[in-house]
Amino acid sequence: MTPTPPCCFRHPACFIRIVSGLLLFVLVSPTSFAQSISGYITDENNEPVPFANVFVRELNTGTSADEKGYYFMTIDVGVYQFIYSSVGYQAKTEQVIIGDKPLKLNIRLSSEGTQLNEIVVKATKRDPAYEIIKHVIDNKEKFLSQIKSARANVYVRAMETVDDKRKKAREAEENLDLSKGITPADGLAEAKKKEEAEMDKINMVEMQLTLNYQYPDQYKEERTGYKIYGKKEGLFIPLFGESDFNFYHNLVHLKGIAEVPLISPVSKFAFLSYKYKLEEMVKEDSGFVYKIKVTPRKTGDATCRGYLYINDSTWQINRLELTMDKGGLKFYDVFTIRQTYKEIAKDVWIPYRQEFDYQTKGGSKVFKGNTVWVYAAYEKDYVFTAKFFGNEVAVTTKEAYTRDSTYWNKARTEPLTQEQQKVISYRDSITAAHSTQAYIDSIEAKFNKITFGEVLYHGIGFRKEATKRNIYISPLLSLIGFEVIGGFRIGPYVSYFRRFDNGRALHTSGSFSMGLKNRDWTGNVGFWTRYNPLRLGDISVRVGRDFYSVNSFDAYLNQLRISNYILHEHASVFHRIELFNGFYVSAELGFHNRLPVTGYDRTSIINRVIDEDEPLEFTSYQALISQVKLSYTPGQRFMTEPTQKVVLGSKYPTFSLAHRKGWNQVLTSDINFDYLEASIEQNLLLGTLGNSRYTLSAGKFVNTADLRYVDLKRFRQSDPYLYSDPLHSFQLLDTSMSATDLFLEAHYIHHFNGAMINNIPLIKKTKIRTVAGAGAMWIKQSNYRYQEVFGGVERVFKMGPRRRLRLGVFGVLSQTNHLPPRTGFKISFDVIDAWKREWSY
Known part of the structure; x- marks a missing residue:
């Protein structure tokens, strides 16, 4: 007879017997036996308490009842403390013994006397979370003022x-190479x-x-x-x-x-x-x-x-x-x-x-x-x-x-x-490592090395790290420029910048160009310094000769007209400082020699687009002009760094008052006028309704004894199809305007920031936002009134991780006291300021 082999997991019969025995042991073991407990939770009126909480103290867990007050859970046999509770009721603790049979346990909770009114809320069978949140809301005024x-x-x-x-x-490709046995020459260096x-x-x-x-x-x-x-x-x-x-x-x-x-x-x-x-x-x-x-x-x-x-x-x-x-x-x-x-x-x-x-x-x-x-x-x-x-x-x-x-x-x-x-x-x-002199010298040598790419494309730079100095020379490709008067010009640009350890900074620059057609020269030299960083004190000086746009803020097509330019030889000095927090004073004095461009060959490729060759004709004259501006922002918040002041803005408006004067018989100056202008501007945050911005301004020449065409107060003509800054211009003004007497001007724009679109299920998925605004102007001398309203939609597009582009389409309705109402549409482009995290308007 063949002896019976010893029992082992390899033999099928033995394996089945062992597994069956283990399963039977687990099922009947009292330490592993689980049983259910269920029941209804009601109040003193035998009404169900929906969503009541059931908590098992020993297990630090529990469950919730349903809307009918019924609860059910599975738990191992043993003795436990069950805590039944709900908002508006007194918690009840029950000692529960879980045995080998399912347990039915109904619980009755008593209402808290101070919260009897809350029982009505419970009868609606809403989730008890609503009552909890209601308690928070009722008490939050107390929570807000707990910390004085x-x-x-x-x-x-x-x-x-x-x-x-x-x-x-x-890296996935490299890992695949490694799996195939392809390893880098130096694995440690690579890691x-x-x-x-x-x-x-x-x-x-x-x-x-x-x-x-x-x-x-x-x-x-x-x-x-x-x-x-x-x-x-x-x-x-x-x-x-x-x-x-x-x-x-x-x-x-x-x-x-x-x-x-x-x-x-x-x-x-x-x-x-x-x-x-x-x-x-x-x-x-x-x-x-x-x-x-x-x-x-x-x-x-x-x-x-x-x-x-x-x-x-x-x-x-x-x-x-x-x-x-x-x-x-x-x-x-x-x-x-x-x-x-x-x-x-x-x-x-x-x-x-x-x-x-x-x-x-x-x-x-x-x-x-x-x-x-x-x-x-x-x-x-x-x-x-x-x-x-x-x-x-x-x-x-x-x-x-x-x-x-x-x-x-x-x-x-x-x-x-x-x-x-x-x-x-x-x-x-x-x-x-970067602080060592050897490293600094090597980086400076590398930066200061002149390459073909710098000479041709990027410009040549020389840097001295120890003194924080930087010199820049423009590349060859930027030597070629273009002016409306005379066309192409050629010339370099050079700048020097230095930052001091005490926060002060210095910047100088110079440019020179020669006209290829008229063989004339223009150029500018500028100097700027921030001499007091803690009071934002700046001084700048400029001297130069260039072609000057009479209305540099005008519509872009008007900027291509020869009649908008004069030859301008000038020297000016500017100073600005904060006298106390939020109160700024700026002053500028400039001497200008103004000459017509009638003696220049003005033809260029621009003439093919703008069929106009009529320069502004006048007798050359000199003008000494000063301007003083006061600006005050109440409640201006700021940060103080060791070497500078950082302005953070204010919730109040900014008030400004400016006086510009043309001096007569001083330094050969031929003009004589005085101009006053006052303005108010503010950014209003209106909660979930969005934000508004507005500007109000009024101005008047109080002296026009010798007021020349160049010095008039001007209003920008609107661009065709393009939306311009609505806080400083109008959208359907069909001609450039000027004033020598009193004028009033107002601009307003409101971004709803999704406040209206969010209520329209399908449209809100497009991520567009609504915008509305208005503008108005009155010029006394011509009794000219202009008003407009506009509305549109905008959408923000991502241009990178920290850059955003806002595109918009607007419809505009305008009217003057001389013409019937007219309509038009505009397209807007605005790029967010990544530093301030704010849009232009």
């Missing part, structure tokens, strides 16, 4: 990484080169500051540490006023980020904009926290999506995560705000940590950014001196830019990731 004043240390870190899809494709290339694509900034705050909106930053690793252009490094995203306010303003403010999910009218869903009730150290999903009722530029975490009973925000998608965003494709709150006193919670994630695409590259803002040493009810706060909202100390690693190791309240540690180490080593 405060002082805290803040650590800020911003980081950007650049992902290149093309580079990843190349190091790749790592350095990755570090070059990461930029980072660290900042340490003391934040001072006083209710409701006064703040001041004292920046004591500032370190840049790489470049900062794409990083979100806000002032407190630009990152004080207080969601207890009805509107959250996102300056520099979005075109319109964000409607807070806990605003007074939030239920009209958002839907809410209670996802779970979480037990934390501070108590129970409701996790509520926030969804826009209609996607739009002023709404967000994400999660709110609300503290039970106190109804304060515990934390949040809200995301805005591109549409209203200026530069980013997506922007996420995360806030984590902390209790600093009894029922007083502050957002002690903020985090911002942002992303944008440009070509094959994806730019991903992250900024954190962390509080430490928070002092509530800090007492400030009477004049501590003002229009200066931030000041940077001289030592801030020189802090070493020892300082930063102590200052960081947010630990560095491994990647960030690598970035700092790599950038510090690069900075150290």
